[in-house]
Amino acid sequence: MADTNRRWLLATRPHGVIKDSDFTLAESAVPEPGPGEFLVRVTHLSFDPTQRGWLAADSYLPAVKIGEPVRAGAVGQVVKSNHPGFKPGQMVQGGFGWQEYVVSSGMTEIGPITPLFPGVTPEQALGVFGITGLTAYFGLTDLGRPEPGDTVLVSGAAGATGSVVVQVAKALGCKVIGIAGGPDKCAWVTTVAGADACIDYRTGDVAGQIKALAPKGVNVVFENVGGEILEAALMNIALKARVILCGGISSYNEEDPNAGPGIRPYMQLTLQRARMEGFIILDYMHRFAEGVQALAGLMAQGKLTTAEDIQVGFENCPATLRRLFEGKNLGKQLLKLTDPPLPVV
Ligand SMILES: NC(=O)c1ccc[n+]([C@@H]2O[C@H](COP(=O)([O-])OP(=O)(O)OC[C@H]3O[C@@H](n4cnc5c(N)ncnc54)[C@H](OP(=O)(O)O)[C@@H]3O)[C@@H](O)[C@H]2O)c1
Structure with a gap:
């Protein structure tokens, strides 16, 4: 030693x-x-x-x-x-x-x-069965509550949390649109994680790209990035959508992450009678074993990589x-x- x-x-x-x-x-x-x-x-x-x-x-x-x-x-x-x-x-x-x-x-x-x-x-203990995998699982299933056939939009889709959200949503029978940075990550999100589509946010007009892929709107937004990506998502929510505020990494390096420009299209929540809700995974500690079991089950079925x-x-x-x-x-x-x-x- x-x-x-x-x-x-x-x-x-x-x-x-x-x-x-x-x-x-x-x-x-x-x-x-x-x-x-x-x-x-x-x-x-x-x-x-x-x-x-x-x-x-x-x-x-x-x-x-x-x-x-x-x-x-x-x-x-x-x-x-x-x-x-x-x-x-x-x-x-x-x-x-x-x-x-x-x-x-x-x-x-x-x-x-x-x-x-x-x-x-x-x-696996730190990833898929750790904080990020469990955040994906509980945020999506407990707060997003997607139904089969729903459209789920996931930002940070090639990351630890987002990539698990994509796959759990697919396993629940949803149409899944990822958002990630660059063509290589987007290719991975569709071909390996199995999303139906992935938007490279660096190419611009994210709101327009979501609209083209989900003309009837998205039912669940799993938000990892915040800022303009969240605004683009809000511009495309369907009636009674659930917007899950998991994280907002785009502001974490700001001197004061609370002093940004704010969420401009917040009235979309009113117009679409939608719900926006944040959470911290530590609140789910008493249910971690249940989450690990569910994620392990998906892995055993070949639905989670x-x-x-x-x-x-x-x-x-x-x-x-x-x-x-x-x-x-x-x-x-x-x-x-x-x-x-x-x-x-
Ligand atoms: N609420 C909770 O309890 C909880 C628990 C765990 C994680 N989280 C949140 O979940 C999110 C993802 O966490 P993670 O651990 O899974 O990390 P991750 O997604 O594996 O890694 C971070 C990714 O964020 C993207 N990114 C970084 N800066 C960005 C920017 N300025 N604009 C847009 N995208 C940016 C990058 O992907 P691209 O190359 O695609 O841009 C990067 O690879 C974070 O917001 C984190 O705080 C919340």
Whole structure:
């Protein structure tokens, strides 16, 4: 086992796109677990757009403190344990953050540390069966409530969350229109994820392109991007549409994400007697097992495929987070630190 623990600590609150200099790469001794504690070596880190918000200000979770490791979902292996519930060698997941080793008694800022389900890989635990897959599943089924034959519009359709939404909506018998950046991502959204069509928003006139593909309007909007993409969607909602506000990544690098131009065509919600609703996946924690079971069922039926973008090397944490905002990832953005299984003490 290495005797040095590396940690990326928040050095300053970022302005705009994050820079490496917003963080400090610190080295310290690997911590020793005390009574009732265990030591985890992190093997895989999850990268999520919401981390940009956690670095900036208090929101649904408190902001990461200056000098603290960057908060992140992760998978790791228990390498030493004085805790009866955690055995050396066991693979676990939790909010371990940007650090190679973590001592814990079982709880992290974003929930309890839990063993990986049998047969589930670290990539699946953080992706399709993790926060993004579950966000897709519960946001679409619980709030969007699509009926067979409905038209579902999904922005960020080649991303971790959007790509699962596309496939769950197809499995529920919907017509699915994706929106993504660039021809390669759009080709993947239609040929691999199985959407009926995909709009490359970089080619412009997104509202006109939606109208051409869904002249009777869209019944469910699963919104990951916000801003002008959301406005284009609202211009095309059908009667009684459900607009699910999952995220708005287009504003996350703004100095004040709440000071944008606003949603101009909001009156469409009135005219179409539609509903627009946001959610935070942590509210569904008590139903995660149900979501995992449903997604695993779709995978077993060949109706759900996953894509992962796996970067390598702990030193690349800031660069890997930037990839989400540069649109470089296809599917779930991960960073592998080391391959399990690891030696245990
Ligand atoms: N409500 C919740 O509880 C919850 C939980 C998880 C995720 N989310 C939200 O879901 C959304 C997707 O998250 P994810 O983890 O699945 O990430 P992701 O979609 O895998 O990655 C982010 C993607 O966003 C697109 N993007 C980045 N900057 C953009 C911009 N300025 N305009 C338009 N598109 C941009 C890029 O795709 P293109 O190349 O296609 O532009 C990029 O690949 C985010 O808004 C996130 O905050 C919400």
